[in-house]
Amino acid sequence: MPPVETHRPLSIGELSERSGVSASALHFYERNGLIEAERTAGNQRRYRRDTLRRVAFIKTSQRVGLPLKDIREALDSLPDGRTPTKRDWARLSLRWRKELDERIAALQHLRNDLDGCIGCGCLSLKSCTLQNPSDELGASGAGAQRWTLPK
Amino acid sequence: MPPVETHRPLSIGELSERSGVSASALHFYERNGLIEAERTAGNQRRYRRDTLRRVAFIKTSQRVGLPLKDIREALDSLPDGRTPTKRDWARLSLRWRKELDERIAALQHLRNDLDGCIGCGCLSLKSCTLQNPSDELGASGAGAQRWTLPK
DNA sequence: CTAGAACCTCAACTAATGTTGAGGTCAATC
DNA sequence: GATTGACCTCAACATTAGTTGAGGTTCTAG
Numbered sequence: 001m002p003p004v005e006t007h008r009p010l011s012i013g014e015l016s017e018r019s020g021v022s023a024s025a026l027h028f029y030e031r032n033g034l035i036e037a038e039r040t041a042g043n044q045r046r047y048r049r050d051t052l053r054r055v056a057f058i059k060t061s062q063r064v065g066l067p068l069k070d071i072r073e074a075l076d077s078l079p080d081g082r083t084p085t086k087r088d089w090a091r092l093s094l095r096w097r098k099e100l101d102e103r104i105a106a107l108q109h110l111r112n113d114l115d116g117c118i119g120c121g122c123l124s125l126k127s128c129t130l131q132n133p134s135d136e137l138g139a140s141g142a143g144a145q146r147w148t149l150p151k
Numbered sequence: 152m153p154p155v156e157t158h159r160p161l162s163i164g165e166l167s168e169r170s171g172v173s174a175s176a177l178h179f180y181e182r183n184g185l186i187e188a189e190r191t192a193g194n195q196r197r198y199r200r201d202t203l204r205r206v207a208f209i210k211t212s213q214r215v216g217l218p219l220k221d222i223r224e225a226l227d228s229l230p231d232g233r234t235p236t237k238r239d240w241a242r243l244s245l246r247w248r249k250e251l252d253e254r255i256a257a258l259q260h261l262r263n264d265l266d267g268c269i270g271c272g273c274l275s276l277k278s279c280t281l282q283n284p285s286d287e288l289g290a291s292g293a294g295a296q297r298w299t300l301p302k
Numbered sequence: 303c304t305a306g307a308a309c310c311t312c313a314a315c316t317a318a319t320g321t322t323g324a325g326g327t328c329a330a331t332c
Numbered sequence: 333g334a335t336t337g338a339c340c341t342c343a344a345c346a347t348t349a350g351t352t353g354a355g356g357t358t359c360t361a362g
Contacts, residue, residue, distance in 0.1 A: 060261075060265075063261060064258075090269050093265065093268065093269045096265060097265060097266070100261065101262070103258055104258050104259060107251055107254055107255050110251065111248070111252070114244065118241055118245060118248060119241065120237060120241070121240035121241035121244070122240070
């Protein structure tokens with residue numbers, strides 16, 4: 001029975017194929033401190049297997065809408081030196097959950113506002129300018145900030 | 152009783168303040184064909200009042216997540232020459248609704264997947280690599296594409 | 303041992319979405 | 333009629349998230 005190669009490190013090509021992230025993006029992540037690699041005698045990268053999970057974390061975080069800067073901060077909170085445990089990952093993932101909930105709620109709110117508006121063709125969500133033909137709100141100044149989605 | 156200035160065109164400063172969009176962004180939108188303006192004898196921009204709604208449409212579309220390119224295409228489908236009616240705007244807004252529904256659904260799907268994963272600390276969503284210690288999936292090749300959110 | 307695939311670095315480029323600044327003009331007020 | 337704030341154009345810069353290419357090296361299979 002041949003040994004299963006559970007611990008052999010991954011070349012960049014392997015990591016790329018398995019993670020679905022291009023080699024150039026992996027280089028980019030490394031330059032930005034999101035992942036790291038050992039090197040062979042000939043200077044080629046060798047990734048520890050748990051880098052696969054790290055990259056998965058990065059990709060999923062991006063789907064949630066987080067910028068790389070934030071993702072990197074989250075990853076920086078992983079223990080130095082040892083391979084992260086499932087509890088470590090679970091802790092980080094809770095952060096996604098919160099972020100996701102917020103984004104979903106924000107979009108649903110927007111949709112609800114919108115539903116009242118599509119029928120009338122208005123666009124102000126809060127105060128239909130179609131029903132405000134003389135544009136009275138304009139004089140009152142800062143109607144603008146209402147457009148900004150709470151970050 | 153003084154006349155309400157319903158038809159006086161807006162200067163860029165007025166449009167900027169009322170829409171909450173910076174003048175430089177308005178310039179940018181104009182360069183990219185999203186809005187347009189008449190000019191005074193002295194070459195200053197004068198916006199028709201319905202440009203306010205146009206800008207509102209742009210901002211809301213961006214909140215929904217549409218890129219300017221798409222927004223511009225939508226705006227291009229507005230009638231040339233005449234001021235858009237509420238039906239015109241309502242037609243365009245339907246697109247938001249669809250886009251929003253899709254984004255919400257995608258995020259909810261992601262959240263559901265995640266919920267099953269947070270407990271175990273895994274990240275593969277579909278096939279927990281924690282429960283796959285020898286990384287068997289790797290051999291089968293393209294596990295990667297599953298990570299990509301259907302556009 | 304050699305051919306070709308895979309890998310290396312570094313710099314330059316892309317695309318989207320604007321912002322900033324220089325240098326100059328226009329318009330309303332004292 | 334001069335000042336001051338609002339406006340003009342054009343070019344350069346900023347940020348995020350990478351990609352592309354040139355020129356050179358390493359690894360693996362025959």
